Amino acid sequence: MSTTPAPPPDRAAAGAGAPSAGPVRERGDACPGALRLHAADDGALARIRLPGGLLTVRQASALARIAEEFGDGHLDLTSRGNVQLRGLPADCGGLLAERLRLRGLLPSERHDRIRNVAASPLCGLDSRPFDSTSDPEVAPADVQAWARELDGLLCADDAPVDLTHLSGRFLFGLDDGRGDIVALRPDVTLIASGSGHADLCFGTTGSGLRVSAADAPRAAVLAAAEFLAAREACGSTAWRVRELPAGQRPSAARLAERLTAAGIASTLLPDSRLPLGEPPAPGLVTCPDGTCSLSVTAPLGRLTVAQWRLVVRMAAEEGDQTIRVTPWRGLVVPGFPAEEAPGLLADLAGAGFVTSAESAWHRAGACAGRPGCAKSLADVRADAAACLASGQAAGAAALPVYWSGCERRCGHPGGGPWVDVLATGDGYRVTVQDGHRVMVQDASRVTVQDEDGGRQDAGPRTVTTAGLAGAVAAARTTT
Known part of the structure; x- marks a missing residue:
């Protein structure tokens, strides 16, 4: 194995005292699936699991039709490379299951929710x-x-x-x-x-x-x-x-x-020290066979049916008929002729996809927020979009950032560090967290410019939406 340092031990496992059995729960987890729908404020939510993020163009087309006919016309990409459909009728479960089963997206009703498999998309x-120990x-x-x-x-x-x-x-x-x-x-x-x-x-x-x-x-x-x-x-x-x-x-x-x-x-x-790597960056990926793959991400993890169908059409007409959904709310589409790939990537940029690591939208995500989630304290998607569109880009080396409407932080990034933008009811608290959701105290202290041109410490206090863009941009460049 690699000698790259492993992640630090889980802090939950530290501490003295008699051994325990871990957290005590009186019920099973409430993770939604294709059969177990979640009742949200904007309708039922279904999570379609895609082991390895793998989709054929026929399967992807079927998801677009379902989102358009039953849902709110959008497809959400999750932090495990799955797809969520929102705004579904509460009584559509049977018909949804039938549609998914026909396209091989529901191979087993009993095992639907355990099909959580993430794989390297590139x-x-x-x-x-x-590594050098490999046999060529x-x-x-x-x-x-x-x-x-x-x-x-x-x-x-x-x-x-x-x-x-x-x-x-x-x-x-x-x-x-x-x-x-x-x-x-x-x-x-x-x-x-x-x-x-x-x-x-x-x-x-x-x-x-x-x-x-x-x-x-x-x-x-x-x-x-x-x-x-x-x-x-x-x-x-x-x-x-x-x-x-x-x-x-x-x-x-x-x-x-x-x-x-x-x-x-x-x-x-005896000593498993696994390497820690970065997710695929948006842009062109040159393949060993001379073709190119397109790597893009969905703004805040959400795509319209029209955007989704543009990718499906490219994969069907000029790609290799497959799409890979990534755990970083992105898509990798393989098999394009090298001479055509740059133009296709530009078309995706024009359609609103994130196609460059220099974009402020790169590695930025948000939970559903209001009005879809009753627990959310803010319309985090709208606030995040306004913040990212302000022009205060953080660059390719920026930390991931995630807006959450409540303390649950649904869908927050795995690993770390990452910038946590948490709604408080009267603004947002901007901090930097590591992969174990423990605040990095020094890195959480960001500085923003106030209205009078002075400098003030902005972390970890609550920041109003007016000062949010500067606070987030500064936090994302924390070292």
Whole structure:
């Protein structure tokens, strides 16, 4: 594995005292799905899970039709590479399921909400080299192929372990070695080693196991089963691996025994230090075969049906008939002739997509806010859009920024650090947080210019919308 430092240990696991079973919950998680709709103030919400973010153009066209016929005419991209439809009639569940089933978007009703699989979206599309220990004669692992196989295993009715007990928040991460998915802090992480093997671990720290790449998806399923066993053993209701106390978490040694019983050979990796990488930047991606991929993001994670159909039409007519939805609320569309790609990217920019890392809209997101969410204290999308359109761009090196309408911070970025813009009812509180949602005290102190031209400390106090653009721009350039 890489020697790049791993993320710091979970702070929830620190502390003295008797071992506990982690957080106690009286009910299961309320994550929506294609069948379990969420009742929002603007109508029902459905979350369509796309393992690995993979879509065919026929599937993408079907989603556009559903959003137009039943929903509010928009498609929201989530932080796990899924698609959400809002404004649906409360009684449309049966018809929605039928439409999705016809296009292969609902392969199993029992397993719908556990199909949470994120995969490196640029796998096979760029010339990223593997580390020096890789065997140049062995082709890099195709994590998209892993995603398809893993999805099939998750949906199998004859699986040896009933994985339907997993929470809708449990995440499988399939990383091709660049570290982009590792940064999302999955519960079960598979990372391609570049030598015909995959490294498997719980979360992103601690001991891991090396398995054959051919066995990787099956090993990931057994890792999830080991989590369920560990959770049951300590009487926990934890949804995620990191919610279990350190001494109660599933171990690589116990997982190795489970793999051996299933006929999967493994090697213990005592110190799993996984690489941390960046998400794909918007722009053109040059592929090894000479073609280009288009990488774009949706402004605040939301696209109109017209924008979505423009991408679908490009993929169908000039691309390779596929679309990859990224966990950073973006799209990667492969297979374009190199001479045509720049013009197509310009067309997407003209349609309102984010196509440059220099844009203030790059790595900016927001929850639904008012009027869609009753708990929100502000129309965060409108305030975020006004802030980002002010011209105070932060540049390509800017921290991610996320507007939240309440303390729940639904959909906030994984990993860190990131700028937290939280509605308070009389403005916003602007702070910088790390990946564990602990304020970085020094970095949270941003300076903005007041109306009289003086300088004042703006963090972590509440900032009115009039001063928000400056506070956010300053926070995003915090080091």
